[in-house]
Amino acid sequence: MVSRVTFVVLSSVCCDSAYCNCVIANEFNMTAPIKKARKPEIITVSDHIAWSYANLARADAALQGGCRSYQRTHHIIRSRLFNGLKNGTMAIRSMYDDERLKMTLPQACCYCGATDNLSIDHLIPRVRGGADDADNLVWACRKCNSSKQGRDMLEWMSKKDGFPAILLLRRYLKLVSRFCDENGLMPTPLAEALQLDLPFDLSLIPHSFPPLSELTLWIYPESSVDVGEIPHETTGVELPTDQGD
Numbered sequence: 001m002v003s004r005v006t007f008v009v010l011s012s013v014c015c016d017s018a019y020c021n022c023v024i025a026n027e028f029n030m031t032a033p034i035k036k037a038r039k040p041e042i043i044t045v046s047d048h049i050a051w052s053y054a055n056l057a058r059a060d061a062a063l064q065g066g067c068r069s070y071q072r073t074h075h076i077i078r079s080r081l082f083n084g085l086k087n088g089t090m091a092i093r094s095m096y097d098d099e100r101l102k103m104t105l106p107q108a109c110c111y112c113g114a115t116d117n118l119s120i121d122h123l124i125p126r127v128r129g130g131a132d133d134a135d136n137l138v139w140a141c142r143k144c145n146s147s148k149q150g151r152d153m154l155e156w157m158s159k160k161d162g163f164p165a166i167l168l169l170r171r172y173l174k175l176v177s178r179f180c181d182e183n184g185l186m187p188t189p190l191a192e193a194l195q196l197d198l199p200f201d202l203s204l205i206p207h208s209f210p211p212l213s214e215l216t217l218w219i220y221p222e223s224s225v226d227v228g229e230i231p232h233e234t235t236g237v238e239l240p241t242d243q244g245d
């Protein structure tokens with residue numbers, strides 16, 4: 001279905017600032033017909049990560065807005081972020097917001113929300129080559145930690161048909177992106193990279209996300225804050241909505 005809305009400033013339909021370092025502020029022609037989004041051709045590791053990350057930003061925007069289904073604006077956010085990451089006009093943002101969340105949210109297991117018997121977990125395990133620095137460290141209860149053992153977060157979750165909280169997946173994708181960037185893997189054909197022995201399983205990086213009703217921004221401890229209280233930077237601009245998608 002083709003939709004038409006008025007001109008807006010590009011920055012108002014940019015992805016959330018917690019996702020990219022977008023500084024472009026030109027006008028974007030929102031009157032252009034928007035075709036139904038299709039999955040782009042994924043050739044390189046960079047494409048692979050960028051598409052997952054763009055889908056993540058789309059889900060984040062929808063959840064932050066309390067939407068039950070994706071609207072046109074959310075698809076634009078995904079499309080713009082993916083294209084920006086691909087052509088180099090945008091970059092995945094630093095861990096600033098992720099670290100801020102870690103410091104401000106109640107201390108709880110990031111996998112189940114338990115607040116007892118907490119320990120430190122390496123999101124990407126050290127035994128697999130995960131970094132031993134703060135960005136890779138999260139809170140985990142003893143039960144989740146012992147269940148996860150030396151497995152990568154996505155590998156562990158996929159075994160139990162789970163899907164991580166959006167903001168946890170954001171941290172994870174940033175770690176994967178950083179590793180691939182530092183090791184010169186971004187331009188590598190994905191098929192080739194899948195054969196490499198990496199600290200994570202590239203094949204598990206999601207392109208398809210569960211429905212919004214099954215996603216959550218964060219796993220909260222019981223009787224804790226609700227979604228609206230997450231300290232989260234935004235563009236500060238209300239995004240246009242469209243009933244057509």
Ligand SMILES: [Zn+2]
Binds near residue numbers: 112142144
């Ligand atoms: Zn737990």
